[in-house]
Amino acid sequence: MKRREIEEDNYDDVLADEGTDDEAQNDAEGNDADEDMVEAVIVTKPSNYNVTVGRTVRLECKVSPDESVVVQWSINNIGHYIVMSKPFDYKIDMTGDKLSVPANSTDLLITDVKSSDGGAYKCELMQNGRPSIVHNLAVLESPRISKFSANDNGQVIEGSDLLLTCEVSGSPPPKIVFSKGAENGNVRLTEKDGEFSLNTVEIKNVKREHSGKYYCYAFNGVGTHQAEVEVVVKGKPHVHVHRTVVNSAINMEAVLQCAVHDEPDAHIRWYKDGQLISSASRQYVVSTSGQHSNLTVTPAVDEDFGTFTCEAENEQGKHNRSIELVQRPVVENLEAEGTKLSWTVHSHQPLQEIEIQIRELTGAGEWYAIQVPVPKERQHEYNLSYALDIDNGKYEATVKVKNDKSWSEHSNTIVVDIEVEPQLIQHASVYRASAHSFVSSSLTILTALIYVFVRIVIESIGHLVKSCLGGGVMAIHESYKHCGLWTSVVLTILLGMFVSYCMLILAQSAQKIYGRVQVPAMSYPDLAEAALETGPFTSLRKYSKCFRYAVDFTICVDLFGSCCVYQIMISRTIKQLVEGTNEISSEGTPPLRVYVACLVIPCVLICMITTLKYLAPFSIVADVFIVTCAGATIYYAVKTATISPVDFPVFKTVPGLFEFMGVCVFSMEGVGVTLAIENSMAEPKKIPIVLVGGMSIVVSIVLTVGFFGYWGFGEKSKSPVTLNFPLEPFPIALKVLMAFMIYVTFALNFWVPFDLVWFYIKQRYDASKYWLWERVYRAIFVIIITIIAVIFPAVTKFIGLLGSFCLSNMGFIYPAFIELCLDWNDPGLGIMRWRLWKFVVILIFGTILCIVGTYSNAKELISEVF
Structure with missing residues (x-):
């Protein structure tokens, strides 16, 4: 079989030259070429091919009869790949060894498939009417995230907008999921968190809690890919104090604590009644480690008590919180459970009186006081409780305590809902109610547990x-x-x-x-x-x-x-x-x-x-x-x-x-x-x-x-x-x-x-x-x-x-x-x-x-x- 290289894409000229030679031969033999010519047809049906990157694919184009036929392959209507003729083969290969036609075949073989090879491949017979078929080749490629970034290199100012951009490629086009790292796993970002476009998400008015790692996860059924970016939200510091009032006594050491949530790092200072406390002061000891700062105070006289302020400042601004160092008692965490009230008292001085103040919830009545026995044992922290013996109804209550210095401030006010059955009714129904409640509740819980198990x-x-x-x-x-x-x-x-x-x-x-x-x-x-x-x-x-x-x-x-x-x-x-x-x-x-x-x-x-x-x-x-x-x-x-x-x-x-x-x-x-x-x-x-x-x-x-x-x-x-x-x-x-x-x-x-x-x-x-x-x-x-x-x-x-x-x-x-x-x-x-x-x-x-x-x-x- 002979092979002839063609330098140009003018396939009609090739056919014309071939036809002239054939006609001359047929005339010399006394034959009519037109009468003997049989029109070829393509027997292969158009198909959709899916192939993964790097694989080899064979596009079929079976012709019948396959004698003396010229086939042209083209992609996206650009005819430059291959022309074949039988019994003489003519081939043009513009892309090296990547595209070829197997021996004795009119199929197209594509090796080492790339993403760019996808498209419509047309097989066309170079004869009257030019019959043809078109195969669609879809190239499948695993997602690949080329770039996942945040604006300002991830250093975002608090109150501004955060834009995350995930540039991804793959075929079919990958789907993208954005998520943010959390202690118990990543949390997917939704429309409540920001505005989404094709490959970006914009979070408006970012706050400090938006700092952390963000992830872009791409998937398309062929594979997956993930990338991450670190985001730091810079803002003015936020000072937090565990207790706003601290009790102490003369010659009794007190430690005032504050914690600073900041980015970038903040400078921490302490003030007493508005006056800056020098780090060289002997009366006060300041110790700062990272985001935590302690001020140690040992009052010698009454004037050493007062208001102490922890202030933090960075390039974005400053923030402060105050702590009162007092000799009066401090009452905290008043709670109610049925008729029982419980609370905590801090006092280095001996307690003298404890008083519960209570009134009906309507607010129209007057407050009346209930005296609570004072603990005999002296402590610095007291966890106290008291059972109210009052009529059914809804009340509001608060507590205050006195030591040898003064009365405390009132505690937080809570609502107390008293619902107690009369004593005779309680005794009459206790066995019936208890038995029914126990059996009913036990059976219900047991049945539920068995079902769930x-x-x-x-x-x-x-x-x-x-x-x-x-x-x-x-x-x-x-x-x-x-x-x-x-x-x-x-x-x-x-x-x-x-x-x-x-x-x-x-x-x-x-x-x-x-x-x-x-x-x-x-x-x-x-x-x-x-x-x-x-x-x-x-x-x-x-x-x-x-x-x-x-x-x-x-x-x-x-x-x-x-x-x-x-x-x-x-x-x-x-x-x-x-x-x-x-x-x-x-x-x-x-x-x-x-x-x-x-x-x-x-x-x-x-x-x-x-x-x-x-x-x-x-x-x-x-x-x-x-x-x-x-x-x-x-x-x-x-x-x-x-x-x-x-x-x-x-x-x-x-x-x-x-x-x-x-x-x-x-x-x-x-x-x-x-x-x-x-x-x-x-x-x-x-x-x-x-x-x-x-x-x-x-x-x-x-x-x-x-x-x-x-x-x-x-x-x-x-x-x-x-x-x-x-x-x-x-x-x-x-x-x-x-x-x-x-x-x-x-x-x-x-x-x-x-x-x-x-x-x-x-x-x-x-x-x-x-x-x-x-x-x-x-x-x-x-x-x-x-x-x-x-x-x-x-x-x-x-x-x-x-x-x-x-x-x-x-x-x-x-x-x-x-x-x-x-x-x-x-x-x-x-x-x-x-x-x-x-x-x-x-x-x-x-x-x-x-x-x-x-x-x-x-x-x-x-x-x-x-």
Whole structure:
């Protein structure tokens, strides 16, 4: 095939030249070219393509017939890309290697897609009528905040306006959320806080409380990005004093305190009766530390008492508050509770009189005094109370106190509402009212508590147990056989506690990030990406997407691997029932691998169900069946056991230990559903109760099947545990039901990872063809799963491998790293950096389990094949 480079975009001239040559040839041969010419048509339909930045996309333009046809590709009606002719190819490539046409094709291939590559791509036939199609290419790009800033570099004067600007790019155009940092998480800014435009928010008349960190959070369904800016509101200082009147005595030291809320820093001065107190004064001692200042006064004579003023001044202005240093008593905090009044008195001098003044609330009556007994013990601070014995009604009351110097000022005035039943009525009804009130109130409260507990906690515990229990439980007893009975029992409890704790820190980390980025819920991959993106390690933020993909990959390997395990369990059960013997092996006629291979068609068919709601009810039935199997295991184990549990070996081998740990973690790991359960709870703060209750049930079931399964069936234990049951009517029914339940669970487990993978795959195809390609890929993935199960039919080794590799990462290492990212700055690493050391311990354990456990189980798995 010949190639000819064309220097200009005049495609009509090319066609004309070609046509002249053809006509001359046809005339010489005596043929009429016009009569033999067949008009070509484009058979491809116009489509909308969505592609992520950096990917490669192929725009189709199939032509029929494709002989001697010239095709022109153009973007946005600018024809400069490619011209192709057959049998002679003519090509123009104005953009280097980025745009190309694959061999023997009229499609357009665009590599390393950029944002600028989006637009309308036109494929046009250079013939009469110029038939054409137009593909629309939309380039998807994660949000990227190029600049997030505040006016005046974040140094804003109190009373002025604050303008926050967030410049963001991405496709589709990202949505922007502004928020402000607070003690218990970020608070989203709303229209009540300021005026919003496309990418700005303006807060009018800012005050001191507007100081702090502001966040811009951008998201568009492709990814997320966050930036922050520090805002400092500068204004005149504000002086605060805890007490405006302080009691003291001659030669009695008094400390007057004031606090200054300021930005920028203010200069603090003290005055006495309007006269500046010198810092060199011996009579007064001024001590200032940061925003707090104390004035220590030791009065020697009556004239040393008076009004002291704390004044603060900065470049924006000044402010002051006064404190009276007096010898008279000071009465504070008068309160009423029924007929009881309570108040506080400060006096260094002995008290002489205490008087309550009271009158009817109408204000028309006169005040009358009630004398209160004076405390016998002398103190500097008195917490006093008095029960009023007056008629029913509403009153206003105040208190004043006298010491050996003078009367105090009146306290604050309060309203007292007296409602006391007459004494005889009280005695007559006390038992009836008390009994009725107690029973009624108790029943109401108890009913409400039970309802709330059942509705919020029990329901969530049920979801957790349902999600954690799976096929691994049916094989745990065989891993006990490889590790040793009593070592396995202890490790089951310890690993259960460890798994539960890591699930808890994942849920708590999610609750922290919700407040910071102001989103109501996140998936596990979302949380991983957001934690690294908003974390303290700025050099790692660019890898936040990689962290997300790592979590996605681990989840997919774990759940697709579980599907392999389920196929092997079903096959082993069917093989035993067909052969009619309790002995089961991978060999025989036909071998186990044939049974596994025969499952490919049933598994493909059930995986064609693309709606989860049709499969979810079977999950509950499957878990009820697992509990039934646990009970049956106890029954047949006790019936079959020939030796005491104490005669079993405590520990066997190190490879057996790591196989057990992998299977055990796999059997009770629920980290993948932790966030889903936490998001669905009405009160997410109760997630610790749910985890404790749910995981206690899960660990108990795992421990029951493992202990009794190994004790009863000993060294001949087989997986699943139902294979050890006798071939009698009831056990056979259990085995058949177990195979069916695992078959349905296969589809449930397959749905989650495939939905995750399909999100990335479908971007390569037109939306109108999703229904077809989704089913094609479902079949492909089931076939791949079956092939892996055929190659490696050793069920416990396979489970141990999945538990060691997948669960060590997604169950231990990932949650610990996410928590470290979120806690690094707030609340910090703690005393002696204990949070960092906790992460190191979890990391070491997870890494050892991942490396040693994966190697040990993989080695055993491969050795059984070869």
